[in-house]
Each structure stands twice: as C-alpha cells, then as structure tokens.
Amino acid sequence: DAGVIQSPRHEVTEMGQEVTLRCKPISGHDYLFWYRQTMMRGLELLIYFNNNVPIDDSGMPEDRFSAKMPNASFSTLKIQPSEPRDSAVYFCASSPPGQAHYGYTFGSGTRLTVV
Amino acid sequence: QKEVEQNSGPLSVPEGAIASLNCTYSDRGSQSFFWYRQYSGKSPELIMSIYSNGDKEDGRFTAQLNKASQYVSLLIRDSQPSDSATYLCAVKASGGSYIPTFGRGTSLIVHP
Numbered sequence: 001d002a003g004v005i006q007s008p009r010h011e012v013t014e015m016g017q018e019v020t021l022r023c024k025p026i027s028g029h030d031y032l033f034w035y036r037q038t039m040m041r042g043l044e045l046l047i048y049f050n051n052n053v054p055i056d057d058s059g060m061p062e063d064r065f066s067a068k069m070p071n072a073s074f075s076t077l078k079i080q081p082s083e084p085r086d087s088a089v090y091f092c093a094s095s096p097p098g099q100a101h102y103g104y105t106f107g108s109g110t111r112l113t114v115v
Numbered sequence: 116q117k118e119v120e121q122n123s124g125p126l127s128v129p130e131g132a133i134a135s136l137n138c139t140y141s142d143r144g145s146q147s148f149f150w151y152r153q154y155s156g157k158s159p160e161l162i163m164s165i166y167s168n169g170d171k172e173d174g175r176f177t178a179q180l181n182k183a184s185q186y187v188s189l190l191i192r193d194s195q196p197s198d199s200a201t202y203l204c205a206v207k208a209s210g211g212s213y214i215p216t217f218g219r220g221t222s223l224i225v226h227p
Binding site: 033042043045048056091102103104105106107108109 | 218
C-alpha cells in the first residue's frame with residue numbers, strides 16, 4: 001500500500017499564478033479530503049468528496065479555490081490566481097467506506113509558498 | 116460551533132516519564148475520538164482511536180475517554196525523545212456528520 005500520494009511536495013509560485021495540487025487516495029477509499037494547515041489557523045477542512053462527488057465545499061475560502069475528482073484515484077485542488085496568504089501546507093487525506101469510525105490517512109502534503 | 120480545545124504547550128517531560136495530553140470538546144453528541152501525531156514538517160499520523168468511555172491501551176499509549184465530562188486524554192508511558200511531536204485531537208459527531216473537528220494540537224517535548 002503506497003498510501004496517499006500528493007504532488008508536488010513543494011511549490012513556490014508568484015502571486016497571480018495558477019497552482020494545481022494533486023492527490024491520489026488509497027485504493028478502495030471512497031472518501032477524500034483536502035485540508036490546509038497554517039500556524040495561525042491549524043488544520044482546516046477545505047472540501048471533501050464521497051465516491052468522487054463533492055459533498056461539502058463550505059471550507060473553500062473563496063472562488064479562487066476549486067477542486068475536482070474526475071475518478072476514484074485522482075483529485076486536484078486548484079488556486080487561480082494565487083495570493084501570498086494562500087501560503088500553507090495542503091494535505092490530502094482519504095478514508096475507507098463506512099468511515100464514521102475510522103480515522104484518516106494523510107498524504108505527505110504540499111508546502112505552497114506564494115511570493 | 117463544534118469546538119475541540121487543546122493546550123498548545125509545549126509540554127516538556129523528561130525521558131521515561133508519563134506524558135499526559137488533554138482535549139476537551141463541546142459537542143455532547145460526539146461519538147468517535149482520535150489522536151494524531153505530527154512530527155515537524157510531516158503529515159498527521161493516526162495513533163489511537165476510542166469510541167467508548169474508559170481506557171484503551173496500545174503499547175505505551177493509553178487513550179482515556181469521559182463523555183460525561185467531555186474530555187479525552189492521551190497518556191504516553193516511558194516517554195522517549197522520539198515521542199517529541201505535536202499531538203492533534205480529533206472528534207467526530209454523530210447524526211450523519213462524518214467529518215471530525217481537529218484541535219490545534221499540543222506540542223510535546225521529551226528531553227533526555
């Protein structure tokens with residue numbers, strides 16, 4: 001089991017540029033979550049999917065953020081245009097079916113720096 | 116607003132001591148409770164889950180849950196420098212919401 005795979009590990013971009021973060025969940029997991037972690041705000045849920053369908057995107061900070069899950073093995077989080085305040089570590093996590101009693105498996109994260 | 120509160124620390128304990136990490140939550144309907152360990156620069160890693168009142172032991176780790184008082188704790192026996200990390204408490208409510216609320220974490224430092 002390769003775990004949850006995220007890419008890239010680090011991303012440095014200039015303000016105004018488009019950023020795309022990628023995630024491959026664990027095979028068989030039907031829940032996928034995108035989190036953002038900062039020192040100031042801790043771990044924040046941005047959006048989550050169940051069976052590739054977005055269930056709750058109320059945590060997405062603004063319209064500059066969008067997420068897709070075209071199939072069970074791939075998801076993207078896009079920021080367009082990026083701003084310095086988007087600098088954070090972005091984690092993807094997945095959870096198996098019947099996940100009310102399971103914890104998450106997190107990916108290694110993408111450290112985003114917007115300059 | 117569901118809240119999960121943790122003392123940010125740092126909690127400093129000597130090697131070999133018992134480290135006690137505490138977490139309180141506001142939602143009385145909470146059903147599932149988790150402890151994650153996060154090393155600096157790494158992702159959170161699930162180390163314990165607990166669902167019923169009482170204690171649950173796994174090696175050097177013991178999770179304690181008291182739903183009446185709305186707190187959950189994590190005890191680490193024989194603390195090692197390798198236990199130095201931030202410990203995140205996460206709480207899931209009942210009623211169809213499967214999304215946990217995370218606390219801000221407690222930083223633990225185990226010094227030799």
